[in-house]
Amino acid sequence: MAAAAWLLLVLVCAVFAPLIAPYDPQAQDLPAALSGPSGSHLLGADQLGRDVLSQLIYGARPALIGVVCAVATWLVLGVSLGITAGYLRGRADSAISRTADLLLSLPGLVVLLVVFSVFPGSLIVPMLVLGGLASAGLIRIVRSVTLTVREDLYVKAAQVLGLSRVRIMTRHVLPRVSSAVIVQAGLFAAIALVIQNGLSFLGFGVVLPNPSWGGVLGEASQVLLRSPWLLVAAGGVVGLTVLAFVLLGNATRDAWTEAWAPSQLSSAPPAGRGARAARAASTAQAPHADTSGGVLTVRGLSVEFDGPRPVVSDVSFSIGRGETLVVVGETGCGKSVTALAVLGLLPSGARRTAGTVLLDGMDLTTCSRKELAVVRGNRIGYIAQDPMVSLDPNFTVGAQIAEAVRRHSRASGRTLPRKAVRDRVVGLLGSVNLRDPAAVARKYPHQLSGGMLQRCVIALALSGDPDVLIADEPTTALDVTIQAEILALLRRLQETRNMAILLITHDWEVVAQIADRTVVMYAGEIVEEAAAADLLAAPEHPYARALLACDPVRALPGHGLPVIPGSVPVPGAWPAGCRFAPRCAEAEQKCSAAPVAFTRTAAGHFTRCVHAEARVQA
Template sequence: MTTTKTRPALARRLLRRPSAVIAVAWLVTLTAASLGAPLIAAHGPLDQDLTQVLALPSAAHPLGTDSLGRDLLSRLLYGGQPALLAVAEALAVHLVVGAGLGLVAGYLGGWVDHLTTRIGDLLFALPAIVIVLVVLSVFPGNLHAAMVTFGVLGSPSMIRVLRSRTLGIRQEMYVAAARVSGLSDAQILRRHVLPRLTSTVIVQAALFSGVAVIIQAGLGFLGLGAQPPAPSWGGLVADASQVIDRDPWMLVPAGVPLVLTVIALMALGDAIRDTAVENWSVSKLAASGPVAPPPVAEEMAEETAGTSRAPDPDALLSVRDLTVEIGGVPVVQGVSFDVMPGETLGVVGESGCGKSVTALGVLGLVPGGGRVVRGRVVFDGVDLVGSPEGLARVRGSGIAYVSQDPMVGLDPTFTVMAQLAEAVRRHLGTTREQARERVLELLAMVGVPDPPSVARRHPHQLSGGLAQRVLIALALAGRPRLLIADEPTTALDVSVQKEILTLLHTLQRRTGIAVLIVTHDWGVVATLCHRSLVMYAGQVVEQADVEPMFVRPLHPYTAGLLAANPHQAVSGHPLVTIPGAVPPPRDWPVGCRFAARCPHAADDCRAAPVALVQPEQARLTRCLHFEELVDEGVRR
């Protein structure tokens, strides 16, 4: 990752904290002294001088001697070697098991999460000290086996914490954008998820290391570690306890280094956590899962002209009978449409109609743990439903995605160059230098001023319009054939919206890419789209070419949306609105879902599900009384 000159390196900022400096100094000094014990200690750890029994500190013995006249400094330094090795072994196992399982469980979910959680619960319920003592009874004096066992038994705390954090991070839009761009799960975990968990891992590791130091010393105190007369920190404490009535001083060199090491580990963990938090220039969005509504009372029948047709072999994307559930509740039902090569299809409707869920369902990225339960999504002749391999192949290189908020579609920890170059190298297999050249070319293609300067910036240093251009460049990195744009101008100013729409139109003409654009703005539809799909309450209610739909809508909902279009507002006249609101999935009626808001609704509209019909060539409508709507338009 490239850093800017205004952002000092993590290590330099860490060393500005006095607590971190003191902790690092102590740990480095202790480690160096233990490893260099043969060079530092003037006496061997087993050398005895019975004329200097329990001697106080002196020039010959800087920390004094024990009950057998052995030099305490020498025994402390030599005893530090097995102590540090034992802690390192336990920590390594703890990180591999805890961090590995926590990341995988939180990111993959499903049966992997369930199995990992159950294993973690089982390990958490086991008394770690008792199990370690059992291991030592089977392998007497084998401190390595004991600490490895302790590392495994201590991993559930890491698993739980990282699983919880990963569950939230995987809902971030920049993670979804990375998946859409075609990155593998391993790459996403390593490059986009794990960096966000660095501070959490460090704090957990520091806490565990402190406990491991105490456990190692405790085993030595009980005589279950290094066997006398071999030196160990726990053994020094045990020796000091035996002569505390005669020589209280001996407890100081035996116990103080142990206490200081634990305190230093805790202080260092806290300092690194606080320093790492400063890296996040954009606050993490709260990721709260949706509350699952109760199941729908009655399954809606789908006997429609749109869903009965086979996928169009000439279409680039052909969706048939797409049904998506979140929490066991259908939120999109029986959606069918085609996107032809080089075509722009607009998906229109109010918020809550299922537009974005439909778009994400095509990519297999339904939010909130949702899933596609029925239907086909055929892209370039390949059905993507139930095919993780097929989705992995087309994401980024076949189908690209642009979210509505560019600031959450980009990873805040990486520069523009790092993120775009990663996608370019993934899809095009270029060298680093070739990837950099391609990134600058992409930025120039989307109209970014001064591409080299922008490439060095982080997302928080970009304006909304500039960030959206970067996101479009990221989507184009793999030379996709279809671009799914989910309300790409919603979060932008009006003037910037026009620039982005012009950019999309220009890119389509230049590259021939097909576009599926989700919007609630009829101006966007009129400017960019060839055909339009109108959705209401999870269903397609009308589908037609743009011009006929504008001139003569065949569904009351479409007519109401067009009448409420601010672009057609007349000065001095109130803007027409549609009464009521879109019903949530749990409240979908049995009959026409728009009936409660429709001026043409009759009893037959509410009696049974309404099917899509084809009243004329290239037009579909889900209305029993569309003739009345046509006659009303003619009379006007």
């Protein structure tokens, strides 16, 4: 508060200097020259008898103008380019990072002196240049924070909802980098003030005899031995202002991180922007699809990371409307990567090397970014495994669902009024069995329990009435009772909306409760696929049998819980033949001789095992 009060006082002096200053800054009182504080001159007079207080009051204006110009340029360039580089990556990141490196290599003081020589007497242009040169450091800071934020699940959820890149960067990424920017802004404002006054001290910037803080310091240095008080007065004002900038930056950062942004539930986008967005979305609408097959079909999908290191190999499956396909496997088997590949949201460094993803016959792998933005959220919903990090902590639950509702309504060519958006949000929260949905909409994620958060995430995923719902371990962080409620909720929503569900889990009890068909993945490939009841009753692949044996529910009383020896091989170190052979108790020499084919062993039952091949051939 003290820092803010001092800066407010400086601002008032800068704006109302003619009304506040006791004297004209150029008026001379020669008998009072170099006198100390007195009733006539509260801060004394300089060597020409000019009132020091009046000069400092008038000098506040150029000081603040210079700081504002420098900080504004620094913020605009540093924040916008830093977020763009960190979020978009690729060529944009490379170009912006190289430009920042170039700016950091330039001698700033020399550049400023050149600018002063080109624009003599100008204050604004050199301070704009100072802000541009210093923005390189902020670009690096913001970029590094953005690289972390862009991997958060709530950012992935915003991408799935079809929000534009600009919308995600400004609404969901910018608040997360603000705390770091606020502190740096206070520091840079102080640095800009010191540099400006240092240059004025040397005779650059404000042209004499116009008053400036640096000019007063320069005169005080010439008469230091005769009147040291003059330096104390001018230096004290500059020092207090520098200290106020730094303290206010830190205090504002603390207040920012402790407070929550206000709810945007009732806000509606400007009509012009909504109309433009609706027209853009209408041009990106996906073509009408062939519905003869499954609503979602994946064929020969392969994904690799930098290296190259394959992580998913030749994965194929299909899901019909109203059907639930559950993918089971240990951590590191490629389940989540497969789901992200379907959405077109692979993490940085990963790329699809083969395969197609068909949504009602439309190949998503050939769609443009705008077409995918229409599909995500409207046609495909996504539920991440940790609900706490799937929602942006800066906004209320209702604000985030309202944002998705407005986005999907614009994609369909219409703009909903505020009340319709609010009613839709409350209706979605009510559809997932939340008591008092209107009150829940006004709460922030940290104010809700795990079960309530998961329901909110499901409501968010349903905001676009998707045809396919991808749920990545949606019950992992929940206790058994809440887990059963969530599974029952998903089943009820599926029946009422006729959705296809792709669910990823480690838990066989989840398979038993909700699955129609089950896929078992190991080391990036599917090793068995069958109806859930058939696979639970008689799994054919040794890995599926081993996983079932490790289920605590199926463990025999008095016996230890079985454990599969070893671990899933890391990508790039897969065995040449059966990838499970090094851990398999039934492995033979022929298992490692060559890749094993995916064999049909019965109606709707497929497995990847040489023993199954032998049985079929026999």
